[in-house]
Amino acid sequence: MEKLLMLLLLSRVSSPVQHSLKYFFTGSSEVQNVPEFMAAGELSGIVMGYYDTDRKIIELKQELVKIFFEMNPDLWEWHSGDDFKALPNIFKAFIHSLMQLFNQSGGVHVLQWITACGWDEETGEIHGFSQYGYDGEDFLSFDQKTLTWIALKPEAVPIKQRWDAETAHNEYTERFLSQICPDLLKTYVVFFKSLLERKERPSVSLLQKTPSSPVSCHASGFYPDRATLIWRKDGEEIHEDVELGEILPNHDGTFQTSADLSVSSVPPEDWRRYDCVFHLSGVEDDIVTKLDKAAIRTNWGETEISIICPLKQTWILSDLDGIKKLVPPLRIILESISDFVV
Incomplete structure (x- = not known):
């Protein structure tokens, strides 16, 4: 848990030449007033849009994002087509499998996944990570050096063993983190330069x-x-x-x-x-x-203070109703779950 938190915090401390593309996915069971599935995404800390199974629409939050996808309809279809529409059911099945592994018969359960890449424009350095959390704790993490999965809980071992055997899939996951995602990130950085370089005083x-x-x-x-x-x-x-x-x-x-x-x-x-x-x-x-x-x-006089605290990017269940933001996933994100659920 500490390793993930440190990684997420470090990702916020960026220089003008460092950029990141992050995808967040959340599936839940029996969580009141929260959609069963949500997906979220950021480009260098900028929210690009959101989707959840209550609204069932992809709402792009930045006008430039709409223009970008109008100019690149193939990429929009890649993000928002049938593969994306299947994700809610896949997450639901995954949660059901995890409940069996943990000997759980019901109750509130949450599955989260963060996958991301970063690029230092000055040095050319690229990094990526992919990690799952279940019920507020780290669960599985991908090791790019060994192309295997790290079980962060004993219950994750059966999934690790099954996913480790899928060498072709793991090679593709590594390529997504080291090539596909960074290439997309570089494309976005060029197109959204004006958005990324803006200055807004608080x-x-x-x-x-x-x-x-x-x-x-x-x-x-x-x-x-x-x-x-x-x-x-x-x-x-x-x-x-x-x-x-x-x-x-x-x-x-x-x-x-x-x-x-x-x-x-x-x-x-x-x-x-x-x-x-x-x-x-x-x-x-x-x-x-x-x-x-x-x-x-x-807030003891006539004026009341009302501050809405935003989502922290950690496995905290109480933050769920603040996670309604997204960029849709790529095909590899779908495949990494749907093909290998226990």
Whole structure:
């Protein structure tokens, strides 16, 4: 689990020449108010569209994505044809097989799959990974060096043994991660250059839950994710009594983050000595927000705070209703499940 989390977190720390193409797939059983199947995809952190079995339509989220597929109808058919339409039933069958392996007769169960590739435009370095999670825990991972699967749970061993025997399929999986996916990624980077290189500054707010709570400096709506948010005292960055949050994706393709400052030991007359500074890579002017009681939004007065926390890309079941975003899968993604389900 720690290995996957570290990989996902590192994928968020990118330089201007690093790009990624990520696909997310989720199947579920008996999860209330959540579609049985969802698929999600991102290009360098930008949400490209979504699909789920409740809506049964592919909705492209960026206008440029619509233009791209209008210009490339064969690639659109490759993404959205009969193979894609079969995925919900395949995930359902896979979950049924996993329930048998775990001796489960019913209840809430979730199968997740993340497959992705990355490309460093400057060095040419390419990397990829493919990993499954079941009921909130890592389950199977593909090893590109040995072209075999790593069982991350004892119950995964029978599937590993069966999939390892399919050498042709594993060779194709490796080729997808090392060639097909990176080639697609490079094509997208060229076409969506204006989208990838845009700069969007956030709105910055001071928030506080209770009079004794830390003051949270919250920045939302910025792009790209190469940004920092810090607290200063008398113009100098401080770390004591400061808790920095992760940079997380919003549903519109932008990002948000926060930095909390404990003010319990700060005398009222010293508040003016503190400020919060947001810096976006490639933008010269920072956003500086003074620590001012009059500017703080609270939820114990007349103004209520309502922050929608976006999905973290980890195996956390409570995040499921935030995962409704996607780019449809390729044929190899379908084949890697449908041909070898236990």
